[in-house]
Amino acid sequence: ANKAALAFHGDEIFQVANDNDRCVYYEASVAAAIPIIEILQNGLAANQVTHLSGILNGTCNYVLTRMEEAGLGYDEAVEEAQQKGFAEADPTLDVNGQDAAHKLALLARIITRSHVPLEQIFTEGIEQVTAEDISFASSLGYRIKLLSIASRNEDGSWELRVHPALVQQDEVLARVQREVNAVQVKGDAVGSMLVYGNGAGSLPTASSVVADIVRAAKGDKPIMNSANGQAPRIVSIGEVAVRNYIRVMVLDLPGVLGRVTSFLGMKGISIQSMRQPEAKHGQPVPVVFVTHKVKDSVVSSALAELRERTDLLNGPTTRIRIED
Helix, strand or coil: HHHHHHHHHHHHHHHHHHHHHCCCHHHCCCCCCCCCHHHHHHCCCCCCCCEEECCHHHHHHHHHHHHCCCCCCCCHHHHHHHHHHHCCCHHHHHHHHHHHHHHHHHHHHHHHHCCHHHHHHHEECCCCCCHHHHHHHHHHCCCEEEEEEEEEECCEEEEEEEEEEECCCCCHHHHHCCEEEEEEEEECCCEEEEECCCCCCCCHHHHHHHHHHHHHCCCCCCCCCCCCCCCCCCCHHHEEEEEEEEEEEECCCCCHHHHHHHHHHCCCEEEEEEEECCCCCCCEEEEEEEEEEEEHHHHHHHHHHHHCCCCEECCCCCCEEEEC
């Protein structure tokens, strides 16, 4: 169940097992009760998986759920998750996205049939998500989820990324609440499928551990137990084009909002919609932009520059990617 050891040292571990005609069983390392390793290794062995997206960290999903349904702030939600036993005393590896990245590395190893270095997985946590972002997302018809995504492009390259994302409320992953995990997989033969279940807790994890012990005792060997294929090109996050949610605090001065939208336009960012709630006179105004698809590097560069424009903004600038 030690996903970090496998994510960092999987090559050596699998090689030693193969050299000694042994198998590595690691179902409990990802999504606890969900048999996603078995499904990818055996059940979908006849498929080329082209897309996988999932909620792989129960702590983050619990925190984001409670921020939405109870109006809790981030710190309050994390504290409640700790009290319920869904978060460690030090939740850093969960909330910064690293735990989900470790799990994605193991799943990507199976579907790409090659070793995936952790440093090639773009990783961003939920620490900067606020109750205000949760509320704005809801008003736009979205929920915020920490998604783990592996997606194959037409040229054979792969996108591997873990980050908060706005997901439309009627999508199945948006309806996954609290500590529950879910993985959505698309294969060239089976089409789209979803597996869903408890992603945290002693009994769900123990269930997967015991299942692996039974498989080993029976001599069942995974169809794909190693990753000997040619490593695909992993595209950098800057090359990925997505829509974006951008929240800025605009100075309450004539013409400033127009200058902000003009600035974004000059940087190559096209605005699809905008939302501006009422604010107290003279106070910075929160404004939310939803962009059309644009390369990640364009948005990152523009926002880095915009954050320095004290003649336009006064307050934090937040960007959350939208997963369509």
